[in-house]
Structure formats: structure tokens, C-alpha cells
Amino acid sequence: MRLHRQPPDAGTAIRGLVAGPLLAGPLLAGLLAALLLAGMLACGPGGETARQDVAPVTAKPKHPQQQDLSRFMPREHRLQAALSEGNLFNKETLPQATLAEYRKGSKTYQQFLFKAQNTGMAAVYLGHVKDAMTEAKFVAGFGGYFGQVDGKPVFVFVKNEYVTGLVGLSRDDADAEGRLVAVRIP
Numbered sequence: 001m002r003l004h005r006q007p008p009d010a011g012t013a014i015r016g017l018v019a020g021p022l023l024a025g026p027l028l029a030g031l032l033a034a035l036l037l038a039g040m041l042a043c044g045p046g047g048e049t050a051r052q053d054v055a056p057v058t059a060k061p062k063h064p065q066q067q068d069l070s071r072f073m074p075r076e077h078r079l080q081a082a083l084s085e086g087n088l089f090n091k092e093t094l095p096q097a098t099l100a101e102y103r104k105g106s107k108t109y110q111q112f113l114f115k116a117q118n119t120g121m122a123a124v125y126l127g128h129v130k131d132a133m134t135e136a137k138f139v140a141g142f143g144g145y146f147g148q149v150d151g152k153p154v155f156v157f158v159k160n161e162y163v164t165g166l167v168g169l170s171r172d173d174a175d176a177e178g179r180l181v182a183v184r185i186p
Contacts, residue, residue, distance in 0.1 A: 063087075063095030069113045070098050072162070072184050077104045088112055089149055093128040097163075109168035111181060115161055122158045129156045129165065139171075142178060146171050159185045 070081035081100035088094040097114040116122040126144065130136045133147030133154060144157025149167070155174035156165035162185045166174045 064115065064117050066096040066098070066114055068098055069115065069162075070100060072186065073098070073100045073111055073113060074102075074180055074184060077102045079103055084112075088114065089129070089132050091128065091132055094125060094132075107169070107173070109166055109173075109177075111164065111166050113162060113164040113185070116163060117161070119158075119161050122161045122163050125163045126156060126158050129154070129163070139175070141175070142182075144178075146174065157182070162186075 066083060068081070068083050073081060079101045081098060084096045084099050086096070088097045095114050097112040100111045100113075102109050102111065114125075116125050129149075130145045130147070132149050133145060134149075136145045136147035138144075139146050139155070139157070142155075142157040144155065144165075146153070146155045148154065152167055153169060153171070153174070154165055154167050155169065155171065155178060156163065157178060158164075159182055164181055164185060166177055166181070169177060
């Protein structure tokens with residue numbers, strides 16, 4: 001007659017792993033104490049991690065040095081163009097920009113243009129301009145946004161590593177003028 005051995009239930013298997021010969025009694029307590037001590041040594045006073053190689057968060061964001069990019073802006077109807085003295089829209093997250101003023105008939109408007117380090121940063125700056133807007137709406141034909149900044153209509157889009165926009169035009173006028181602007185940007 002053969003005896004059939006019953007497989008152990010799940011509780012028996014887990015108890016065997018926990019109370020096995022390698023993790024029994026004093027060894028388990030010693031291992032836990034060593035892990036706790038290592039965690040305490042990695043922290044400074046008050047439980048804060050003591051890292052001195054990390055720069056403080058209060059540092060201003062570093063923007064690329066901007067040049068006058070008016071050569072890439074339409075000349076027709078332009079009254080003046082110059083590099084802004086401060087950050088665009090007075091936002092620390094945005095760099096300086098070349099600003100141009102235009103008068104077409106009875107309409108006056110501005111264009112801004114700046115160059116990011118690369119296309120990825122241009123997309124980040126596009127997001128920063130969008131965040132400065134109220135009622136921002138995506139404009140699929142340009143991959144940009146139309147909204148308001150400080151009560152003025154603003155249309156912004158990216159071409160390669162350049163970020164440009166038009167301030168003071170309706171959405172339809174900005175769309176038409178934006179196509180002329182985009183042709184001149186490399």
C-alpha cells in the first residue's frame with residue numbers, strides 16, 4: 001500500500017520561508033537593526049537628507065542669450081524693432097525677445113520672436129506662454145495657442161527652435177499674419 005503525501009498549504013509554505021534557517025531569530029533582528037541604522041546615518045539633523053551638491057531652488061532660470069532677430073521679421077508695415085529690455089511678458093520663465101511694432105491701416109500690433117536652445121526647449125517655452133494666457137485655445141493649423149495676456153489677444157506658435165507670436169490681432173487676423181511670419185523664420 002502506498003501513502004500519498006499531501007502538499008503543504010500556503011500558510012505552511014510562508015511560515016517555512018520566514019522561519020527558515022537563514023532568517024531565524026537573532027540574524028533577522030540584526031539585519032533589521034543594520035537597515036535602520038543605515039537609514040538614520042543617511043539623514044542629517046531633523047531627518048532631512050544631507051546633500052550639499054544640490055543647488056538651491058531659488059536660482060533664476062537660465063535663458064539663452066538673445067540676439068536681435070528682426071532680420072527674420074516682416075519689414076512691410078514695420079515701425080520699429082528692438083531687443084526687449086526684460087523678460088517677455090515680465091515672466092521669469094520666458095527669455096528676452098525681439099519685439100517689432102507694426103501698423104497696417106488702422107490696426108497696430110506687435111510681434112515677438114526668440115530662439116530657444118533646441119526644439120524641445122521651444123516646446124517648453126510655448127507651454128510657458130500658454131500658461132501666461134487666459135482662455136488659451138489650441139490652434140491646430142499652427143500647433144500654437146490663441147488667448148489673452150494682460151487683456152490683449154496673443155497668438156503664439158513655434159517653428160523649429162524659434163518661438164514667435166503676435167499681440168493685438170484678432171484670431172483670424174493673427175492666423176493670416178502668422179502665415180506671413182512663419183515663412184521668414186528659418
